[in-house]
Amino acid sequence: MYIGLDLGTSGLKALLIDEDQKVVAEAAAPLTVSRPAAGWSEQSPADWLAAASAAMDGLAAAASLGQVKGIGLSGQMHGATLLDASGDVLRPCMLWNDTRSYKQAAALDAAPLWREVSGNIVFPGFTAPKVMWVQQNEPAVFEKIAKVLLPKDYLRLWLTGEAVSEMSDAAGTSWLDTGKRDWSDALLASSDLSRDHMPSLVEGSEISGKLRKELADRWGLPDGVVVAGGGGDNAASAVGVGVVNAGEAFISLGTSGVLFAASDAYQPDPETAVHTFCHALPDTWHQMGVILAATDALNWYAGLVGSDAASLTGELGELRAPGRAMFLPYLGGERTPHNDAQIRGSFTGLEHATDRTAGAVAVLEGVTHAIRDSYDALASTGTKFERLIAVGGGSRSVYWLQAIATSLDMPVQVPVAGDFGGAFGAARLALMAATGAGAEVASIPEISKVVEPVKDLTQSFADAHGRYRETYQALRGLS
CATH class of the missing domain: 3.30.420.40 (ATPase, nucleotide binding domain)
Structure with missing residues (x-):
């Protein structure tokens, strides 16, 4: 069996499927958004962990998880989750629909290198301009940044202890060389960052780590459950719907x-x-x-x-x-x-x-x-x-x-x-990572x-x- 976790804006969903991709059980936990100023949209990463815990508790109560082989992750894109050297969160995460960094986005986008390498306009909702906003408005926070993670990848860090992202979500930061499927050193340097600040990268259908034993024991999962790279919410939904x-x-x-x-x-x-x-x-x-x-x-x-x-x-x-x-x-x-x-x-x-x-x-x-x-x-x-x-x-x-x-x-x-949305697609990616299967499992429903x-x-x-x-x-x- 395989689990998909989808970290949305208004809630987190957990979905359990069997070997035939039939839904066995599901659970969810709500989330709220804070809007402390016009154009701002934030969430506390601690709330994501609480929601994931509640959803997994619900899933474990609804079905036995003893045969689970893999977990896949899907989530809202672009959020700037900033961690210090101890792994502590430095400030609330600025979400995909936070537009406060429109001036910073315009400044980055004015340099041709960003579009040439990332393949995209630097939108205000993307991660890079948000971090630039922090640098200009909260310099003490910026100086403490040791790692920048996307929302679902903060869940991964909690689940596995590994700081890893995958290509579909990383492409929405503005720091990825989207054609080469790798971080761009030049774009990171333009943000006064380096690869050391970024998670490592895998494909969505690859293994990114294994579930920590204490969490496996809590929910009744076997040892060695793999966690797939997963996907940004829309890419994971695409896998879910074929x-x-x-x-x-x-x-x-x-x-x-x-x-x-x-x-x-x-x-x-x-x-x-x-x-x-x-x-x-x-x-x-x-x-x-x-x-x-x-x-x-x-x-x-x-x-x-x-x-x-x-x-x-x-x-x-x-x-x-x-x-x-x-x-x-x-x-x-x-x-x-x-x-x-x-x-x-x-x-x-x-x-x-x-x-x-x-x-x-x-x-x-x-x-x-x-x-x-x-x-x-x-x-x-x-x-x-x-x-x-x-x-x-x-x-x-x-x-x-x-x-x-x-x-x-x-x-x-x-x-x-x-x-057939993000949670289902994430579960399919978990199946691929655990079994080595390819895109053939992502059939159209x-x-x-x-x-x-x-x-x-x-x-x-x-x-x-x-x-x-x-x-x-x-x-x-x-x-």
Whole structure:
């Protein structure tokens, strides 16, 4: 059996699968985010360990773990977890959606070397500009930094005693030579850091260490359980849903929105604000468009009108042509394709007839238009879309999937009921690390339904997307 641990923003999930990749048990523990100032988003790494302990306790209570051979890790990317020489955490971790370092990101990105080597724009959410912010604003903390770890890799340190990362997550720091799959000494030196400050690197399907005996004894695991490299949350989700070959893609409607396409070649195009990262499997890469608020935008609106997301989407019925009300979902800035940490969301086109339901439709359409922006950006790099699979909590809304299928003018496939996300992908990577299996175990799950574009509305959505882009340009002039 194999365990996947997925360290998300709002919670940590533990999943147990058997040799046939059937889910045996699962457990979860919640997490909260601290926002002490505008643009800030932080968590205490101690809370991750407490959540992992609680989730593993729950898993051990639900099933015997005596046959477990491997553990895989998945987690939120880009977080700056700063440790001193004793391994103690120096400050709260700045998370992926923390945008305070936008000035530092712009300064780094202005030097051509960063895009040339990393293959990406230096976004404010990435790790390197956060550490630069610490250097400029908390110099006493910076001087004590002995190791910089990503969130899931701090879990690994606790589980194994080893400071190790893997390629997919490391690619989101801005310090990785993404083509060579190795740390860049030149980029690290530009941050007044060196390889000594970085964890060692493995592929996601390789062994990174073994579970510490005291933890194995606590949860009833055998000695010698291996811990796989794992993957950043989206790369691990791709392994979970079987998106590992060129032409395959998935859309994730979670807190953020992600359009992820696998690639068998390294083909960066930073100017599009498309993310070009290593995949969690050897010799593979992926391209990704990211919007910072997907279900996060819907949940925000639900709270605004005193409802919940499920109730709002359940009221919508059949897909309709986009109305006058339009929503731009930039509640905390935007990545693809705008790279704009300062832009903020807006409602436009409101009128007397705009009620709660019309507002909900506008929010879903706004996120859909943002996804179309990412689709266009990926397509401009030559990325092919032969299959598109939907995952994440927002994929439960047929209305939303119809809107996306219609906007992109391509079918959206929905897997059978089950969890094929980051925890499942992490468990698959654990299977690979423990057995030496390859990508063949990362099959696409059974598809329960295919949501087709509503052909009568494709032009209406295309026209609305044009208005959306015009509205963004006007809003940008005000930001």
